[in-house]
Amino acid sequence: MLADFNADVSSTHSPSNSASLPSSQSPLHLHVPHYAGIPSSGPSSPVSASGLSLSVNYLPAKFSDNILNARARLRGKGGGEKGPSVPKQGGGLAAFKSGEARIGGKSLRWTRFKVILFVANLLLSLYSLVAMIACLLTWFTTWQHADIIRVANNPELVLSTLAASLGMLTSVIGWAGILLNNRTFLAVYTLLTWVTFAFLVTPGYITYRRYSLNLEGKINDMWANALGAMGRMRIQNQLSCCGYFSPYVEATVSQTCYARSILPGCKKGIWDYEERILRNWWKTSFALVPVHICVMLAALMCSNHVTYRFGKGMMPEAYRLNAGSMAVIMDQYANQLAEQYGPEVAGKVLERSKSNFGLAQTGR
Numbered sequence: 001m002l003a004d005f006n007a008d009v010s011s012t013h014s015p016s017n018s019a020s021l022p023s024s025q026s027p028l029h030l031h032v033p034h035y036a037g038i039p040s041s042g043p044s045s046p047v048s049a050s051g052l053s054l055s056v057n058y059l060p061a062k063f064s065d066n067i068l069n070a071r072a073r074l075r076g077k078g079g080g081e082k083g084p085s086v087p088k089q090g091g092g093l094a095a096f097k098s099g100e101a102r103i104g105g106k107s108l109r110w111t112r113f114k115v116i117l118f119v120a121n122l123l124l125s126l127y128s129l130v131a132m133i134a135c136l137l138t139w140f141t142t143w144q145h146a147d148i149i150r151v152a153n154n155p156e157l158v159l160s161t162l163a164a165s166l167g168m169l170t171s172v173i174g175w176a177g178i179l180l181n182n183r184t185f186l187a188v189y190t191l192l193t194w195v196t197f198a199f200l201v202t203p204g205y206i207t208y209r210r211y212s213l214n215l216e217g218k219i220n221d222m223w224a225n226a227l228g229a230m231g232r233m234r235i236q237n238q239l240s241c242c243g244y245f246s247p248y249v250e251a252t253v254s255q256t257c258y259a260r261s262i263l264p265g266c267k268k269g270i271w272d273y274e275e276r277i278l279r280n281w282w283k284t285s286f287a288l289v290p291v292h293i294c295v296m297l298a299a300l301m302c303s304n305h306v307t308y309r310f311g312k313g314m315m316p317e318a319y320r321l322n323a324g325s326m327a328v329i330m331d332q333y334a335n336q337l338a339e340q341y342g343p344e345v346a347g348k349v350l351e352r353s354k355s356n357f358g359l360a361q362t363g364r
Contacts, residue, residue, distance in 0.1 A: 113302035114178060117186075120298035121174040124193075127288055128167030135161040145238050148273060151231045152222060156203045156281065163199035170196050174299070178306065186303035193296045200292055204285025211278040219271055223250060232266075233257075239273070241266035 110118075138146045138157060149157055170192040177185030210218055223232065223244050233252040236242055242263035243251030249265070251257055330350060338346035 111305060111308060113305035114307070116298050117174070117178050117302045117306065120295045121171055121178060121189075123291060124167060124174065124196075124295050125171040127291070128164055128171055131160065131164035132168055135164055145273060147234055148238050148270070149277065151227065151234050152270070152274065153207075153277070153281075156207055159199065159203040159206070160281075160285075163196065163203065166192065166196045166199055177303070181307045183304060183306065186299070186306060190296075190299040190303050193292070193299050197289075197292050197296060200285060200288060204282045204289075207278045207285070208282035211275065211282060215275060215278070216271065219267070219274060223266075223270075235266060235270060236263075239266055239269040241269050 135157065137143060138149050139161070141147050141150065170189060173185055173192065174189040176182065177189050227235070229252045232250070233254050236252060236254065236257050240256070240263060242257035242261045243249045243265050244267050245265040247257060247259055247261045247263065247265075257263060334346040334350040337349055
């Protein structure tokens with residue numbers, strides 16, 4: 001808009017015309033600091049506390065003088081002058097061409113942090129999947145004596161199933177964050193790895209305490225008080241035994257277990273089985289602790305560096321143009337026009353800018 005208006009002004013107002021204006025006419029009075037040209041570096045506009053954008057009159061110091069100096073021209077092939085050599089801003093359909101520069105190079109290789117995350121999440125997915133398969137096979141009693149675990153070690157089995165389920169859910173969220181380069185998913189993934197760690201060590205701690213602290217007394221109490229008639233009968237059917245010490249001691253009558261049965265008692269069989277299964281359980285659980293700690297550290301240290309870009313790539317809010325910032329820019333431009341073409345032209349530009357950009361209500 002201002003470029004079109006400036007073209008009309010430059011065609012009808014020359015420097016000689018501006019010099020012929022009466023000297024009695026005073027410059028246009030504007031309630032902004034006098035325009036002093038393009039600064040070399042650093043913001044010269046009001047600070048952020050005033051509510052204006054920090055991008056007013058801001059030029060990054062990394063731009064060269066040839067770009068900032070409007071009088072630096074490059075000769076074209078035809079001998080005519082071209083504008084300053086401004087770097088291509090990118091965007092649009094041109095950003096998808098094969099020859100365009102992209103962050104990470106032409107091969108678009110992953111960062112080493114993303115590779116570490118990929119390996120760590122792959123480990124989490126593998127042992128979570130194996131644990132889930134083992135828990136499901138136990139729940140469906142697909143292997144020998146699996147029903148004993150369902151009866152005698154039900155709390156540990158439930159906690160292990162929850163840990164495996166949470167580990168699989170965490171790994172799925174991790175895959176979404178890694179493959180989509182989504183830092184929000186990776187933040188949730190990092191948090192869930194700590195929750196998964198708590199559910200991972202809990203079954204191991206329970207089984208270790210039960211294994212190492214008076215296992216015989218715990219089995220005696222379980223058979224007498226916790227199992228009940230149906231639980232004792234299921235263990236008797238699995239171990240082909242009858243009663244605890246003999247068919248006459250706390251036995252549940254069934255087709256194979258009765259008073260004159262020749263089957264042995266169940267204490268030795270269930271003790272040996274519990275000792276073996278609990279030992280394997282807590283060793284497996286604690287063996288995964290170092291691996292899972294590595295997964296937690298990898299998620300914590302690498303989730304924010306999954307790409308070369310930091311953040312979301314959006315302009316910070318303090319540097320976004322608002323109505324007040326646009327008013328400052330337009331007033332400074334009007335001051336420049338007042339010096340070159342006179343106050344009448346500057347007044348027209350100012351009124352037109354306020355009407356087009358809706359800045360009249362800002363009170364400038």
